[in-house]
Amino acid sequence: MNQYIQPSASTASSRIYDILRKDLVGGRFAAGEKLAINALKEQYQVGLSPLREALNKLAAYGLLIQENQRGFRVPTLSRDELDDIAQMRLALEVMAFEQAIVRGDSAWEADLLAAEHRLKCADMTLDKDDEWERLHTQFHRTLVAPCGSVWLLRFIEQLHDQFDRYRRLGPKMPVIRQELDQQHHELVELALKRDAETARKLLDDHIRKSYDVALQCFLEHG
Template structure:
């Protein structure tokens, strides 16, 4: 991995984790000291993050962290529903036995950590939280991995990055034990997919993301209310 890739991965993770606040300026000199790299790899990393809409730049003002808003969140969620719904339909039509096996394995890995953390009496530590998020990403990626379209997969990955930033913010500022049974939602999507019922699977995926959007909106509005 090149130096610019390394700093890109670290900076990207720190933005998603909320270590940099929305609108916060990203000063090159400060980042140079923080990540121990030169200006050239930093600029490359920031330009890549701008392409992912995690940072924005203004003439003569440099880079800053992108804002968080209810409107942008819903735009990302609804776009994800559109893109991944089509990708899931295609995967159901094209996926083979290996795809099914990988999908079941990814769901099982996610279920294991959900049960483990649900039984824990302590607050979830960062490593466990990061592992939960990684397995969650892998399950959703596995659902659409057989769609046969590099463009759909690329769009889905970018939209996942955008919504992940909201999810991490929300889940770290609210209890994980809310009214939804997310594991049951994942299981229902999996079962419909394995039955090769594209209408049911895409509908359940839509409902799953819409419920997540509603949860994120509540957290965002509550955050604004507390700050005012």
């Protein structure tokens, strides 16, 4: 097949990795649950080798626990860990956002406006929930994207996934969500104004509010 049209096909292994990552973050598996590999094979219609390779990657990424000779299990949840994750998000995302405000160019400004608009629109159609999650992740990714540090972005992404395991335990909370959505808008405004100091404070507050939501989810449904 033409190389230009299909520069490099994906593999079964990378496909199942993406799917499992999404399902683990989305809470499709119970915390602490032991994964039955044969069942997964059937459920996801995938061979053993690609499945195991994906599970190995997810374990290295932190979305699974691998125990020698006894397979893979979903990490348990704890308040201590949620606190840890939230604290780290606070430190790293604020750091990244400050840098992004310094370094981001006009293309970034456009990306921000676009990401916020997409998120707001998706919010209207409440049925497609996975789509909202995707756009929400994308929005926060855009916020810090031009921070200049590949490793910082990598860590932030990882923490987001971990954080969402908690946040997505419970149902949506319309009241608080509206408040958070309002902050999304304000964050973009402050970024465009390059008001680093106020932006820092607002992102700090935004993450704290998100933490409150996630904590409530954990206490009620974890």
